[in-house]
Amino acid sequence: MYKHIIKIISFFFLFYTTSFAQSSISPETQICLSCHEIVTPGIVKDWKAGLHSKVILKEALSKDPLSRKVNSSLSFKNKDIVIGCAECHTLNPESHKDTFDHNGFKVHIVVSPKDCAVCHSKEVEEYEKNLMSKAHINLKNNPLYDKLIKSSLEPNPNILSENDACLACHGTKVEVKGKEIRNTQMGEMEFPILLGWANNGVGRINPDNSQGACTSCHPRHSFSMEIARKPYTCSQCHKGPDVPAYKVYSVSKHGNIYSSKKNEWNFNNTPWKVGEDFKAPTCATCHVSLLVDTNDNIIVERTHQMNDRLSWRIFGLIYAHPHPKDSDTTKIKNKAGLPLPTELTGEFVKEFLIDEKEMEKREKKMKSICMACHTSSWVESHFTKFHNTIKTTNEQTLEATKILLEAWEKGVANASCIFDEAIEKMWVEQWLFYANSVRFASAMGGADYGVFEKGRWYLNKNIQNMKDWLFFLLKKK
Structure with a gap:
């Protein structure tokens, strides 16, 4: 069987050497391709469609600073090659617990941000400051989360249920649990057994102990910037009632224009030129991309931190609040000792949150994006409404919280778990669904999502339902 494999590899090695010499594919990657063209043709086709297969490192480095997407200094000795299978899957083998012997190579399955940092160190450094990069540990290390999943998923959720629920977006912990022999088209081969795989969650814990997954936005194996710039990618995790960003965007005027005109736009240019490459923003426009005007003046620099254009954190927690200073939110404790950035009554835990000066700086960045297409009066009016929405939604959440606190105080609800009783679930929906929907609608022009579609x-x-339910419980008592 292995003689058969060697013959196949030799044939395809010769084929790729002659047919793809122009592409400067490394000999190691050519060997990978010779088998994987047969066993995983979809992966190979996808890779061929991406820039990794088309641009040699020397060419990538020669681009002007605004257009360049790689480090100015790279550790690859041979810069006359494209980035292929071997360049990613054989990097740093000693640090990957999922490394295994595979046809003469030390290969690992899970390519991590540490691997991507060889070419994209700035992006990885920025992403480490992003709350998304810590999405797994911020969730799993929060004691309230354990109570939430037991009241949301099933009484005793197992790891597979958890990986298929919250951790699908927040990221699983990928662990090696031994090895196994599998039958393949190339005969029997040994592979690592991975728990928590497959997963593209933004805060995934990888076998090399790094956090995050670049493939959340740049999916394998084309790693397309176009895909990352389109809103469908973000919708995977930002579409439900708790984070209705994509739904709101879809009905917004920006979303209307995108849906009608996207086929006329250029999603591959770097830098991205406002008014020329696109006529209305997508998620990436406002939160990530390097933008220039028609004279190539920089409007905003590219960022993978993402929250450095955001002053307010408007979803996921009980009250909207200034963004945390640190992406590791497990450090946050309020006066009651709860892992929350606010008190239950809404006061900000300022020690852990950005100050007003930083909020103004971030909002100024966002406004500069808006003003590439809108007048200052339009932009200022928009943010005035948005600030009012934050104030009023927090007030309505506080009203619901007061009802819940009264229920606990009068003994008709038990505060030991804040998620498992009917009145508590109503309270959770107040901030997790309805307040979130109103805030997203206000931030992005989401029309009915601010009113009747889980809005005001x-x-x-819900406040009236909670009052009625409390009255019922007190009468029953």
Whole structure:
């Protein structure tokens, strides 16, 4: 069987050497391709469609600073090659617990941000400051999360249920649990057994102990910037009732224009030129991309931190609040000792949050993006409404919290778990669904998502339901 494999490899090695010499594929990657063209043709086709297969490192380095997407200094000795299978899957083998012997190579399955940093160190450094990079540990190390999943998933959720639920977006912990022999088209081969795989969650814990997954936004194996710049990518995790960003964007005027005109736009240019490459923003426009005007003047620099254009954190927690200073939010404790950035009554835990000066700086960045297309009066009016929405939604959440606190105080609800009783679930919906929906609608022009589609109507209705339920519980008592 192995003689058969060697013959196949030799044939394809010769084929790729002659047919793809122009592409400067390394000999190691050519060997990978010779088998994987047969066993995983979809992967190979996808890779061929991406820039990694088309641009040699020397060419990538020669681009002007605004257009360059790689480090100015690279550790690859041979810069006359493209980035292929071997360049990623054989990097840093000693640090990857999932490294295994595979046809003469030390290969690892999970390519991590540490691997990507060889060419994209700035992006990886920025991403480490992003809350997304810590999405797994911030969730799993929060004691309230354990209570939430037991009341949300099933009484005793197992790791597979958890990986298929919250950790699908927040990221699993990928661990090696031994090895196994599998039958393949090339015969029997040994592979590592991975728990928590497959997963593209933004805060995934990788076998080399790094955090994050670049493939959340740049999926394997084309790693397309176009895909990352389109809103469908973000919708994977930002679409549900708790984070309705994509739904709101879809009905917004920006979303209307995108849906109608996207086929006329250029999603591959770097830098991205406002008014020429696109006529309305996508998620990436406002939160990530390097933008220039028609004279190539920089509007905002590229960022993979993402929250450095955001002053307010408007979803996921009980009250909207200034963004945390640190991407590791497990450090945050309020006066009651709870792992929350606010008190239950809404006061900010300022020690752990950015100050007003930093908030102003971040909002100024966002406004500069808006003003590439809008007048200052339009932009200022928009942010005035948005600030009012933060104030009023926090007030309505506080109203619901007061009802819940009264229920606990009068003994008709038990505060030992804040997620498992009917009145507590109503309270959770107040901030996790309805307040979030209103804030996203206000931030992005989401029309009915601010009113009847889980908006202000439901905020007020839910308060009345909680009052009625409390009255019922007190009468029953």
